[in-house]
Amino acid sequence: MDEFALKSSTGFIIIVIFGLAWIAFGYYLGRKNTSHEDFALAGRNVGFAFASATAMATWVTSNTTLVAPELTFQFGLWGMVGYSFAALGLMLFAPLSARIKKLLPHGYTSGDFIRLRFGFTAWLIFMLISTVYALGWLVSLGMAGGILLQALSGLDYHIGMTSILLICVLYTLFGGLRAVIATDFIQALIIITGVVAVAILILNNVGMDTIHTNLSEQHPRLLDMLFPAAVMFLFNNLFFGLGEIFHSNVWWSRALAFKQKVAARAFFTGGLLWLPIPIVTGFIALAAPQLGIFPSSPDMVGPTVAAAVLGSVGAVIVFIVVFSALASSLDSLLAATSDLVTRDLYQKHMNPQASDQRLFRVNRLVIAGLGLLTWLLCLPQITTLAALLNFTGAFVASTIWPIVVGLYHPKLDGRYAAAAMALGTICGLISYFVIGFYVAALLSCLVSGLITLTGVLRSQQKFDWQQLDEKGAQS
């Protein structure tokens, strides 16, 4: 394959048109925000349709559109099947979201819960984990923007990366969570329609028999259901997904923003809608060898194959779908991380007397700062998307057990929760470097689970759930 599917100028024009549209929409929605709570949690009144769409669209990200094909290219059939297991993260967060809404009716962030439930030390470790994860995900999204443009049009990586970051920072800055959720709804429609269209077109254009023959002869492991590294990867990805969702303020802020009876149903529906998407995007990668496509980096394989099969029109569809997917995640992460910094660091530890308007301003400044920091970290393309994301898996998987048990069981105290997160992360990192990225989350979760179990068995405390409702306790 000698040429790119789109001209560089075409790719850039699409970015400019979409960017202006999203920014104008964010500005329009942002006019309704009158308080910090409006900006950060969309007034805590999001209904079912928007809630389901934002859950699904936020979870369709560079992971799904670029990393699922990458992992299928590397791990074969298990790559795409394993990736679809991440839908369980959204589905299992459904009962947790109902519990969160009940226990923290006035809460803002996941950090609120950790601080009130487990104390300062656990909160500190949790914030470190959240920071590493948020930066890892932000950087992967920025990188994905650059990789997408480069794969489809040959445009320089830095231009694509800078463009997508700038667009998302601007409309999140104007509109807050309200804009994020509204754009997610539109982006979800674009993603579902686009993915279905691409799947139908590829099935019509590429024969299954020729793909199977080529893989059997020249890349046999991609069809092997006992491919060792892929077998190891399977549950690792599941725990990575669970850790991402259970700990991240992206999902906690949504649980708190959704209406009381909507949260659980919305997360479950979002998971169901998401489930088939990595199968479709991953399948695309299996056609790469038969088409003679061998990308320079495996994270480019998805859009490259789609563009090669579908031509310029297909490339435009792929471009719009992936751009929407990236934007829907990037804006959510910017909003949620800035809430975490504003609420947990600034308001709780630096300026407890800050007025609502002051918090409003700080939140916006943090969004801009996060955008700038992400841009700087994206400049050197230091690793592939999958390696970067799975590095954070060692961190986030350690939070699964402390959060699940901490939300329901009064006996787990802060010392054990802190130890579970710290030692789980350390063991996950060791396994990342000694064995590979495909076991880091699994071992992190295992160690964390054992420490959490010990904590429940040995701890003498009985936590008073009233302490979680700060506003209720004060009044």
Add this chain to the structure above:
Amino acid sequence: MRDLRGLALQGWAQTLLLASCLLVLTGQLVPPAHAQASGTSQSDTNHTITLTGTERSSEGYFQLQVEGLNDQQQFVIEQSSSADFYTIEARFPPLGSFRQISLSGFDDGTYFFRARVEQGDNAVSYSTTHQVSVQHYPLWQALSLFGVGLGLFVALLTTLLWLHWNSQRGPYHRQSESTHG
């Protein structure tokens, strides 16, 4: 291509990045030890075009890079099971003008690669030869981790559902109800 990206970076940006303590964390993001890349395994000083990349892989995927080509030169990677390339078993073209290629799905074995470069006057030249050894993890090791993962997931699922069910009916629910209800 990665070299070109590197050249495009401004020095001030690199300095700023190094100064960031957060980069210390992400700076640890190197590939696992088993997938280390290195120089040519069978260097030939007569060639100015070199093929480098991963030497050992436990996953059957790896990357190869061609160095020493000018912008106009096109190449194709050739694969053989013997160092003399008596039989070419597969050819892999790169994407666009990229000088790096990713390959995957290889079974256990030793593979030899070289870049075949088309010169302007229909002449052909070859890069140095690069050898890649693929040795997948033992299946027992993979299945053991699979078993651990399955057991852990069942434990987590059971715990979560049991705790949630209990919270709806048991004392925790009543406690939280009395708090907020």
